[in-house]
Amino acid sequence: MPSKKKTKIVATLGPATSKKEVLKKMMLAGVDVFRINFSHADYEDVKERIKMIRELNEEMQIYTSILADLQGPKLRVGVMAGEVVVAPGDEITFVTGEPFEGTAEKVYMNYTNFPQDVKAGERVLLDDGKLMFEVVSTNGKDEVKAKVIQGGPLKSKKGVNLPNTNISLPALTEKDVKDAIFAVSLDVDWIALSFVRFSQDLIDLQNIIKEHSEHKIPIIAKIEKPEAVENIDKIVAYCDGLMVARGDLGVEVPAQEVPLIQKQLVLRAKKARIPVIIATQMMETMITSLTPTRAEVNDVANSVMDGADAVMLSGETSVGNYPVQVIEKMASILQSVESSELINVPHDPPHIRTNRYITKSVCYHAAIMANEIKAKAISTLTNSGYTAFQISAWRPSAHILVFTSNKRILTQLNLLWGVKAFYYDKYVSTDETIEDVNQIACKKGFLDVGDMLISLAAMPIKDKGMVNTLRVTEIETCNF
Known part of the structure; x- marks a missing residue:
């Protein structure tokens, strides 16, 4: 059986995780979500991996996500001619247009609008901030002159960050659009968008998903630019989850500011009742x-204490020796x-009276009550998954069984904190259904005999409407 931890683990696929046997061991060790990094993805390879994961889910009766x-607009320099080292005070010219081999005086930049x-x-x-330049002048067409502030080896194809520049590139590049359509065709569970800055970035991706899929695929906004932190309220309104991408964020903003931004973003996600992943x-x-x-x-421990739903591994599982x-x-x-009393979750009851106010209120009280009566689990029947998002965000000490x-x-x-989902398709009378799901939980x-359980349901059950009922049961028998 996979572990009963509540915080989820996201593991990145790569050369180290290409065998089915390794994937199986990782799932049993506690992986809840596999991440496909489209910066380095071969389509045939991706199809093969997804097939393996789905076969393993089927074989082991688990639901790995x-x-x-998506890569987003990756700015890079070109290939260098041999060893290139720059020193503070040197001048260098970044040139767009046709690629060429770079030297200490002149390098190619793949971002056309840079000048x-x-x-x-x-x-x-x-190179993740290892080298630093200051712009001296630009010809507004194809050349930018810059002065070296912090020098060192200038390597081929290294990433470029422009923390003060208002970049005109969209978050969705041509490559991303192609990758998104491919990902949608494979029915992935979540899509993450890199370098989100504005809500429009997310709306564009939503439109691509709508156009190519009959289902809603939830979107995770990766927060790695200062503009995203400033626009976080608008971004949260259009996404289904956040990722604190500390790698690029730590280059774009001073590294010492990242810990507080991490806490701020986790809190913002909790208020919005959406999951948040800590990465890098x-x-x-x-x-x-x-x-x-x-x-x-x-x-890792502090990320859990902050209230993260999931923690993510990148190179550790994609190219590492010990996946x-x-x-x-x-x-x-x-x-x-994760069960520490030091973890502080904001407990403001829902107050905005949307059409889902009753469901939200029932989920809030279920979480509070579960803690008060020390219930072992909260079970919920759902067709949309909405109640799972709501209960998970309140962080009850009970398991959330969906x-x-x-x-x-x-x-x-499977990405949501504390949530374990089960397939169930016998919607009969309320009593019978609740008894049935209780036995599955046992x-x-x-669950065990004597445990307290809170059951949420929409009455009448067969209508599959919004949750409107909360019921407390003490488990008297575990027949299986």
Whole structure:
């Protein structure tokens, strides 16, 4: 049986995770979501991996989720001619147009509008901020002159960050549109959009999904630019989840500001009742070592204490030497801290009277009551998954068991904190259905005789309407 931890683990696929046996071990060790990084994805390869994951889900009767992560506008320099080193005070020219081999005086930049967008005095960061330049002048057409502030080796195809520049590129590039259509054709569970800055970025992706799929595929906005942090309220209104992408964020804003931004974004997601993933360098040393550093263990634990739904591994599972061991280690950290009373979740009851106000209120009170009566689980029957999002955001100490006949949401819900979803399609009388799902929960090891359980349902059950009923039961028998 996979572990009963409540915080979810997102693992990135890559060369280290190409065998079905490795994927199976990772699932058993605690992976809840597999991430496809479209920055380095081969379509045939992706199809093969998704097929393996779905076969394993079927074989093991679990619902591992698939997240497609779009690359977004990646700015890069071109290929260098041999070893190139720049020193503080040197001048260098960035040239757009036709690619060429770069030198210490002149390098190719793949971002055509760079000379039009950039202004004198703005910073240009390269290779995750290892190199720093200041713009001296631009001809507004195809050349930008810059002065080296922080020097070092200038390597081929390294990423460029422009923290002060208002970039005219859309978040969805041509490559992203193509990748999104491909991901939608494979029925992935979630799509993440990189370098989101404005709500329009998300609306554009929603339109692509609508055009190519009959189903709603939820979108995760990756927050990695200062504009996104400023526009967070508008972004939250158009996405279904957030990812704190600390890699680029830590280059675009001063690194010391990232911890507080992380806390602020987690809080914002909780208020919006949407899941939030913390990503980048969580267990980085485990790419080559069997032991994480104390700081990494602390980082993972603190992300849970902040209230993150999920923590993400990138290089650790895509190219690392120990893809299974890193999951085991992470799962053990999560389990040891996630039930702590030090975790503070904002408990403001819902007050905006939308058409779902009753459902929200029932879910809020179920979570509060579960903590008061020390209920082992909250079970809910749902067709849309809405109640799962709501209850999860309140972080009850009980397990959240979701029963649904909608196969699409089974894997989607696997990203949400504390949620375990089960396929169930016998909607009969209320008493019979609730008794039935209770026995499934017993069988799966979530309930025992004497445990308290809170059941949520929409009455009458066969109508599959909005949740309007809360019922408390003490488990008297576990027959299975």
